[in-house]
Amino acid sequence: MIRVRVVGAGGFGGANIIELLAAHPRTEIVSLVDVNGVGKPISSAHTHLKGFCDMPVESPDAAKWDGGIDVVFCATPDGVGMTLAQKCIKAGAKLIDYSGDFRFNTKEAYASYATRIGRDLKHAAPQLLARAVYGVAELHRDAIAGASIVGNPGCFAVSALLGLAPAIKNHLIDPDTVICDAKTGVSGAGIKPSAAFHYPLRYENMNAYKIAAHQHTIEVERELSLLAGKELRVTLTTQIVPLTRGIMTIVYGRLAKSATTADQLYDAYAEFYRGATFVRVEPTGVPVSNNDVRGSNMAVISTNVDPRTGQMIVVSHIDNLMKGQAGSALQNMNIMFGLDEATGLRRPAYYP
Amino acid sequence: MIRVRVVGAGGFGGANIIELLAAHPRTEIVSLVDVNGVGKPISSAHTHLKGFCDMPVESPDAAKWDGGIDVVFCATPDGVGMTLAQKCIKAGAKLIDYSGDFRFNTKEAYASYATRIGRDLKHAAPQLLARAVYGVAELHRDAIAGASIVGNPGCFAVSALLGLAPAIKNHLIDPDTVICDAKTGVSGAGIKPSAAFHYPLRYENMNAYKIAAHQHTIEVERELSLLAGKELRVTLTTQIVPLTRGIMTIVYGRLAKSATTADQLYDAYAEFYRGATFVRVEPTGVPVSNNDVRGSNMAVISTNVDPRTGQMIVVSHIDNLMKGQAGSALQNMNIMFGLDEATGLRRPAYYP
């Protein structure tokens, strides 16, 4: 059994990975860490886990870093994983970090990201950056398999990248015209209450935020630039709509050849994702929606063109808490430990 | 493997049992029947099942009733199960029917129910009524184990009965003072669109309906009368609130002894449900909510008294589509086939 620690057990990202791990045939949760609820069963915070996981929460100070752990999920905000990483690696455990702490491989790249989120530009464990692998399995499966540290991707980044990668890789669109219009459910903002997510102010509401400034833009640009073989920039507009789970990103790009048909686009996407368990590509005209992904690890992608304007219009659906977070994290763990990447992740979307 | 047919595959009740069966280690779906979508994969109607169950739908006329089926779930409205039951039994299959067709054991009792829902008072298979068992496992586990026909209970009835049974059985309340105030999510009304459940008219809406007239009242009264050892009547008020999955029924009854404490009440409930996998009883002061049951087969019950008024106040939460329908149906199947009753049903509630 793979022995697992979850740091940040008390958030949504913690709850979701605990739920997945509790049902996983090859993992054993051995430690749950959080600053809140210390000493109480995790199921007193996440009551839906009663009877499924009632392990008490440890404080970060009390958590021992010895040889008894094989993998650590840092389901924590930016800045936590980087402080634990050295201890973790030294104790022989692999690390999967949800935040931006290990999505970049150089101090400079990290600093550029840190600027966007208003954090200290100095990384706490710069010596480990080079070994971190960016955890989008559909792009970096082999590197993940050999990694000891995985930087789990941002939720918007997953949805945008899965929607754009085949087009950029195959030079189907002009890489300087990419627009990502992304709508997320509210759970992406985490478990901490705030005015913006207070029920009476959020039901029936929607808004764009961090316009031209969202930090996930950087990882999207880095990955697409790798695929394009040239530096590119994207416009990403993040929005919040009144639902809990789900991201729908519509990605636009001017077709490199205006005669490219929807069928050709579909073929390129289907080919790119051949063998990808968790990506389903649908041709124009097949309805797709958040109902296809809510609660599941699937990404569902609809490929379209507007021949009148020469635009590619790709709709990319994921569940921000699954493929956008805990699901991808577990998929990465499976790959890191040589398991079938779908182990413990095969479940259909919530319905209705 | 237990070979299963689902009749009424295209509804919510069909979708849910298919999803559960597809993940069940001991069942094999061999036939899906519906009047809609014939010839197409069930996943074209329930797209969340793509990759999980893509079996084509058979028409009722085409479905063969030979020896190849071990159990049939009739996830159908009133009046369908009774027309299939004889063929089903003759073909050697057990029957689990979601409707009221087999919740009663005499023609007269059925007629009383049929009156309430405006149906023909004559049952189509009266000779089978005597062998039908009422499918609330917590009340009739042994009889279900030996049954060939199970009448799956009404969703409101499950929630009311689980909330009342220990109090009535132990004579803790005056059986002539029972009030059940029941709120359901919208999925209880099924998959068929109607004005009352049109999104713009249902969001931010709530209402009572079938006041003093809901058909589930009859099965609640029958079961409680059996437990009380005397005929009793209950007031049941059914209401719809703007959520999709969940029933919260608050049951009231005047305490037989006004000095009964909340602790005593809790003890009686805890004792009654000792060993019941899918019922969790919580004492006064422990918060319970729909979040504890949504998507799961659990019933969660909070036991309270108002010492000022001498009232018992028990809050009973279930997911109407799980413990209130498909979950109970599968639990019954497990019992009928000698399996652990929780097989394929152990999953926590949806969260968040």
Add this chain to the structure above:
Amino acid sequence: MIRVRVVGAGGFGGANIIELLAAHPRTEIVSLVDVNGVGKPISSAHTHLKGFCDMPVESPDAAKWDGGIDVVFCATPDGVGMTLAQKCIKAGAKLIDYSGDFRFNTKEAYASYATRIGRDLKHAAPQLLARAVYGVAELHRDAIAGASIVGNPGCFAVSALLGLAPAIKNHLIDPDTVICDAKTGVSGAGIKPSAAFHYPLRYENMNAYKIAAHQHTIEVERELSLLAGKELRVTLTTQIVPLTRGIMTIVYGRLAKSATTADQLYDAYAEFYRGATFVRVEPTGVPVSNNDVRGSNMAVISTNVDPRTGQMIVVSHIDNLMKGQAGSALQNMNIMFGLDEATGLRRPAYYP
């Protein structure tokens, strides 16, 4: 013009009364007070008011209590109104207080209430209690007309009282059997974010709270006792359902004469509310719902009996922020100033 101050302008109750006052033909807002947002226009907190009311917010300390104000709305939590009341009255202004501070006329009655909400049992202005009038216009219109201090009623209390008053007054039910099962939308909990009302934890959720302990019970009992001519107690179960505006309270009572028909009940209610602008009584069988009251000052009441069990079942719908709060407050102001009580309050419910 009636010159108005609103204390607690930054909450939902403040926002609603400001909105109503801004459209009222006979009022002029002259002062908005709050501890937050001081110096900024109120519309920077409540952005929907931009262009309708952009008056800057004053701090409580800065607000002058001289002769320039005719009426003060304290849209504040318990404990604020009582500290301002003396200054207010001395300055010649009338006071309408949203909290429980002036719902009771004796120190003892207030202390009993204060116990329930965990506040200091000592009232800060006990000398003013005797002159306070309880602000349910349908019960105390004449007294309100002559009052200088009105204690605006609790939202649950309004819905329960309007649903019960005619039955109790006319001795149609046994006053010792009253149960109020009350469901509220989330706005009743105010504008302050908390875990219980964080969107991801509240959508698809419902729960009972303060079982057998809600403080509004006391004012319901006091008013019904006055109507009954004897002391009575009620069981009140408060619940939260996932919508923003609305309360649906179902009130139960054993019919004094079990032969009482729904028609007789309806007639008694219709007679009781003859001339009441903001109460509409509907007979059994006419659908009523939260859609009839959301955003409006109407109370809509459906009268029913269950002849099988001898229970009265009355469904009482209000908008908790209108008839349950700001709407009643303005209705009271109209009465206190000799205006038609509906002035500025005639608007239909939000739809859809």
Add this chain to the structure above:
Amino acid sequence: MIRVRVVGAGGFGGANIIELLAAHPRTEIVSLVDVNGVGKPISSAHTHLKGFCDMPVESPDAAKWDGGIDVVFCATPDGVGMTLAQKCIKAGAKLIDYSGDFRFNTKEAYASYATRIGRDLKHAAPQLLARAVYGVAELHRDAIAGASIVGNPGCFAVSALLGLAPAIKNHLIDPDTVICDAKTGVSGAGIKPSAAFHYPLRYENMNAYKIAAHQHTIEVERELSLLAGKELRVTLTTQIVPLTRGIMTIVYGRLAKSATTADQLYDAYAEFYRGATFVRVEPTGVPVSNNDVRGSNMAVISTNVDPRTGQMIVVSHIDNLMKGQAGSALQNMNIMFGLDEATGLRRPAYYP
């Protein structure tokens, strides 16, 4: 008083204009027409109107076209207004039509539109097309003032046009790079129930539809082309998110001069809408949301640029049933009859 007939009184668009007219100081509703609910008060269909408008519904056949009507609102789907227009004009009444019937001035332009929605390409009253005026007051106020027929704009078109007009008119963006990413609430689909808007299938759901094919594209292109002084085409992607009222359209265009600042953009928009009662422009950094417009006739527009990519990003919020439909219709009526265009339309957004 302006005597008004509403055709299509039973839909959401009918309900909204009736509500507005009932509160309008200068209008009198004299006739309500619908195919459903004939002979019954309109308030039996729209129960929130009880006491506000209880006029009985006339059948289309019974409705007389004589001199007693000054203006007709056709709150009807495509194809109805064109069959009534001649009778209406002949009877001396002005016509405001909600559908696409009178948004175009030539048979050819209409045919192009009709193709998109699968209707007969032949217009039923081609002789009237030339006199129809497109009803976006902010673009055509003077022409509307003199019009006898106004084609009320499509809801998506209003939101896109208000977001784009100043940029196109002032040549701030390359007119060949316009993308409109539009999200609507569910009420835009009307009152008729369907699977896509069945509560259990729509809550927590979102999806794009009619990709590269929405009929409102045509009127957006026509109007922008007029402003640009050249033919242009736009990409419009329409999406449905789980709320009832509101459209948020994000419009993108490549800045003509990449050095254009957000301030310059804001100034151009503020200038363009100087004097427009129902458009509020907000600079970058001022939060705007659907809460600013829900239930009101306001359009709220946030002006932004992404200097890294040279994109303009403008967020345009309206309520689809108000500025996107009934509100614009009434604004147009006010203009047509020489009234202040805001008469009967000054009300803040619903909150909370």
